[in-house]
Amino acid sequence: MADTRKEVFTKGIFKENPVFIIMLGLCPTLGVTTQVVNGIGMGLGVIFVLTFSNVFIALLKDFIPNSIRIPAYIVIIAAFVTIVEMVMHAYVPAIYNALGIYLPLIVVNCIILGRAEAFASNNSVYDSFLDGIGMGLGFTLSLILIALIREVFGNGTITLIAMGSFDGVIKIPLLYNYPIRILTLAAGALLLMGYLKAFFNWYSSRKQETI
Amino acid sequence: MNKIVKVGVTLLIISSFAATSLAVVNKITEPKIAEYEAKVLEDALKEVSGEFEVGSQREISSNDTIKALYLLEDNNGEHTGYILQLEGTGYGGPMTLMAGFLTGGEIIDAKLLNNSETPGLGKKAENKTYMDKFKMTGSLEKEVPIKKEMLDKGDADAVSGSTVTFSGIAKTLAKGSEYVKNLGGK
Numbered sequence: 332m333a334d335t336r337k338e339v340f341t342k343g344i345f346k347e348n349p350v351f352i353i354m355l356g357l358c359p360t361l362g363v364t365t366q367v368v369n370g371i372g373m374g375l376g377v378i379f380v381l382t383f384s385n386v387f388i389a390l391l392k393d394f395i396p397n398s399i400r401i402p403a404y405i406v407i408i409a410a411f412v413t414i415v416e417m418v419m420h421a422y423v424p425a426i427y428n429a430l431g432i433y434l435p436l437i438v439v440n441c442i443i444l445g446r447a448e449a450f451a452s453n454n455s456v457y458d459s460f461l462d463g464i465g466m467g468l469g470f471t472l473s474l475i476l477i478a479l480i481r482e483v484f485g486n487g488t489i490t491l492i493a494m495g496s497f498d499g500v501i502k503i504p505l506l507y508n509y510p511i512r513i514l515t516l517a518a519g520a521l522l523l524m525g526y527l528k529a530f531f532n533w534y535s536s537r538k539q540e541t542i
Numbered sequence: 543m544n545k546i547v548k549v550g551v552t553l554l555i556i557s558s559f560a561a562t563s564l565a566v567v568n569k570i571t572e573p574k575i576a577e578y579e580a581k582v583l584e585d586a587l588k589e590v591s592g593e594f595e596v597g598s599q600r601e602i603s604s605n606d607t608i609k610a611l612y613l614l615e616d617n618n619g620e621h622t623g624y625i626l627q628l629e630g631t632g633y634g635g636p637m638t639l640m641a642g643f644l645t646g647g648e649i650i651d652a653k654l655l656n657n658s659e660t661p662g663l664g665k666k667a668e669n670k671t672y673m674d675k676f677k678m679t680g681s682l683e684k685e686v687p688i689k690k691e692m693l694d695k696g697d698a699d700a701v702s703g704s705t706v707t708f709s710g711i712a713k714t715l716a717k718g719s720e721y722v723k724n725l726g727g728k
Contacts, residue, residue, distance in 0.1 A: 406560050407556065417571040420578075421574035431658060
């Protein structure tokens with residue numbers, strides 16, 4: 332492996348960001364990002380599943396015969412997703428309800444199977460662990476970025492986790508009364524995704540030119 | 543042959559490990575989930591019962607819209623109405639509603655439970671005041687407003703932009719009201 336440990340960890344956040352560069356898992360990305368708290372919840376779920384499935388697949392890679400590697404991966408991933416689903420349902424029902432169908436759909440999220448196949452199946456356990464956390468973090472940060480823009484401009488609020496007397500909703504003065512509604516709808520999600528992708532393309536191409 | 547056995551046994555081992563760990567997690571989380579579901583149901587029932595007491599649940603043959611039926615009683619144990627759990631279709635797919643009815647079919651109050659409506663638009667139907675426009679409608683004299691034109695100007699303005707959610711809720715409530723009327727107070 333030419334990559335150093337640090338690179339393995341950080342590449343998921345910008346250089347190989349799963350959402351903006353590799354463009355995997357767009358369906359849940361656009362689906363849940365109407366509120367910041369959903370982005371955080373989904374992101375944490377994906378970090379957990381991705382890290383543990385990466386570790387287990389790296390551990391078992393010599394044990395699993397090549398011909399059944401995909402079904403074996405899916406069983407491992409599905410088990411972790413179901414654990415996340417049950418734990419969220421029991422302890423954070425609000426986020427569980429908001430994520431809806433997208434939570435069980437983490438099973439078929441291309442990021443997770445993609446990392447299992449492309450990285451964990453031929454790297455060491457420790458590297459796979461770092462890759463899982465890095466990729467998961469990159470995914471979470473992307474979700475939070477999209478959700479933040481959509482919620483602030485589309486609804487005039489920022490919804491975080493309710494704690495004590497704070498109900499979790501920050502209202503933004505002017506935008507709360509005159510929001511740009513389209514951003515909270517599906518069309519707005521796609522538009523915003525296009526702009527952000529364009530920005531990331533421009534940014535990474537500019538970086539290459541200076542080198 | 544050997545290869546098939548080896549592959550099968552490997553899959554079996556992985557699957558049984560997965561199943562065992564799921565069973566353990568389920569054992570821990572199941573009571574919590576049941577507790578939460580029961581609380582949600584109880585809160586919703588209380589909210590739509592008006593001044594009456596929530597009585598027992600009655601077994602019914604559920605159809606596409608009507609999913610469950612609870613009886614309502616006043617302080618003397620006299621039967622005064624029903625609570626129906628209803629299912630309708632909104633802009634974002636299926637929605638679950640809980641609604642209280644008097645025996646004549648008039649809506650006491652309603653509450654939108656599970657739904658996938660658009661935040662900021664259809665999702666506003668979760669607010670308590672949203673259902674005010676349906677209250678006490680559904681009698682023979684005053685039907686449930688299933689079209690926007692049947693609302694007051696202020697209410698009609700409030701639902702514009704989320705007409706699909708509104709008519710989904712209204713039609714579901716109207717079906718519930720019809721169902722209660724057909725029960726004939728029994």
